[in-house]
Amino acid sequence: MVTGQGDGWESDEVLLAELRAALAEARDVPAGFAEAARAAYTWRTVDAELMLLTSYDSILDGQLAERARAAVTARQLVFDAEGISVQVEVTEAGVAGQVLPARPGRVELLTATGVVEEAELDELGCFLLGPPPPGPVRLRIEADGTFVVTDWVCV
Structure with a gap:
């Protein structure tokens, strides 16, 4: 199926290919995200602390x-x-x-x-x-x- 005017995708297949590429890039968690997750995880022991x-x-x-x-x-x-x-x-x-x-x-x-x-x-x-x-x-x-x-x- 051809997309509408001026949206930048020539077909659903092109759109799906770009989505697949974006999701593949997102599989690697950025170091800053992992560090923030570890910092948030330390709050689990706040009562003991x-x-x-x-x-x-x-x-x-x-x-x-x-x-x-x-x-x-x-x-x-x-x-x-x-x-x-x-x-x-x-x-x-x-x-x-x-x-x-x-x-x-x-x-x-x-x-x-x-x-x-x-x-x-x-x-x-x-x-x-x-x-x-x-x-x-x-x-x-x-x-x-x-x-x-x-x-x-x-x-």
Whole structure:
């Protein structure tokens, strides 16, 4: 069948051939689409990621501030939720912490742009990371198949 005036296709066969060519090109998913899909997929664990809320921050401890006579050089943070506790000390030298109860796993230090550093948990659940970058950071912990992420904390 011949198509109407000025639509650019001489026949249905030409139109079908162009459609086949367009669909063949679309079979390869563009890298940007695949990356966006992976990013959207990470939201499936958002509830687990919001488990560890800050339960203690030494900066907010008024009694500690009253007792301190010298400048505080370390910041103490504790994150607790559903049987997991992450105790952290942040200094200029780095971030030291422990996941309790101790279990095998790894910890990642995250900024808004992604993972800055990562370390394995030792047999006591302890980890040591380098100095955190300025600005908001959080920890993502994978321990014994459980994934949790702490609140954002400005350091």
